[in-house]
Amino acid sequence: MKSPALSTDPVVLVQDVCKEYRRNDNVLTVLHNMNLQLAAGDYLALMGPSGSGKSTLLNLIAGLDQPTSGHIYVCGEDLATASQSKLAKWRSRHVGFIFQMYNLIPVLTAYENVELPLTLTPLNRKQRKAQVQTALEIVGLADRMDHYPTQLSGGQEQRVSIARAIATDPTLIVADEPTGDLDAKSGTEILELMGRLNEEFGKTIVMVTHDPRAAGFAKRTMHLEDGRLVGDTDNPGAVSAVQEHNA
Ligand SMILES: Nc1ncnc2c1ncn2[C@@H]1O[C@H](COP(=O)(O)OP(=O)(O)OP(=O)(O)O)[C@@H](O)[C@H]1O
Numbered sequence: 046m047k048s049p050a051l052s053t054d055p056v057v058l059v060q061d062v063c064k065e066y067r068r069n070d071n072v073l074t075v076l077h078n079m080n081l082q083l084a085a086g087d088y089l090a091l092m093g094p095s096g097s098g099k100s101t102l103l104n105l106i107a108g109l110d111q112p113t114s115g116h117i118y119v120c121g122e123d124l125a126t127a128s129q130s131k132l133a134k135w136r137s138r139h140v141g142f143i144f145q146m147y148n149l150i151p152v153l154t155a156y157e158n159v160e161l162p163l164t165l166t167p168l169n170r171k172q173r174k175a176q177v178q179t180a181l182e183i184v185g186l187a188d189r190m191d192h193y194p195t196q197l198s199g200g201q202e203q204r205v206s207i208a209r210a211i212a213t214d215p216t217l218i219v220a221d222e223p224t225g226d227l228d229a230k231s232g233t234e235i236l237e238l239m240g241r242l243n244e245e246f247g248k249t250i251v252m253v254t255h256d257p258r259a260a261g262f263a264k265r266t267m268h269l270e271d272g273r274l275v276g277d278t279d280n281p282g283a284v285s286a287v288q289e290h291n292a
Pocket residue numbers: 066073075093094095096097098099100101102
């Protein structure tokens with residue numbers, strides 16, 4: 046994977062973003078005048094009560110949905126005005142996704158699951174193989190590449206999903222409750238791995254979590270309440286994943 050980006054441009058710039066959902070005559074405003082900026086190499090934890098708008102904000106930053114008003118610039122693209130086809134192409138180049146339930150395809154092996162996002166790129170089979178192997182080595186599962194998801198533990202499935210997220214070498218990684226379905230030990234391993242992606246490989250990460258311990262791995266924590274930002278704190282004591290890994 047590439048070394049950390051050195052650009053001073055923000056990777057994520059959210060400007061006066063509002064998000065409404067409409068059903069018949071009812072309008073539900075889920076995000077109110079949201080502003081936020083993330084530099085290359087930031088690691089942000091999004092926290093807040095259920096329904097406060099965390100996943101909505103994450104989906105907007107990842108280009109899975111678009112705001113009702115305002116602008117979102119991510120990796121130089123104005124996501125608020127991009128067409129759906131442009132957004133799909135942009136996501137495949139710039140964003141890696143990690144989900145609570147892993148979302149692996151059960152009929153594909155670990156190797157084939159990790160290769161999937163690369164099939165949307167111009168890379169040939171040999172180039173894809175090299176990137177899949179690198180990604181599986183980073184997550185420590187090179188020896189499980191022929192296993193199907195049902196032949197892996199939950200923690201291993203999540204590591205395969207992380208390999209899939211990094212296979213295209215994206216700038217931004219978004220994670221929605223990545224440890225929500227794991228026991229404490231496996232959860233810690235996943236958080237250490239994500240920390241390494243941030244520290245060693247310079248990935249910018251946005252993670253939604255309910256777990257203050259998980260947020261302790263991030264460099265910064267934002268709290269949402271009723272669609273508004275109510276707290277934004279740096280975390281100078283963030284758990285250093287590289288130190289933990291090398292301990
Ligand atoms: N597609 C949709 N249509 C209508 N309302 C929606 C839609 N998606 C989310 N909402 C509403 O928006 C609000 C915020 O939802 P969101 O999933 O962003 O919250 P959250 O903070 O991530 O919650 P949780 O922690 O429970 O996952 C909720 O009231 C939810 O019901």
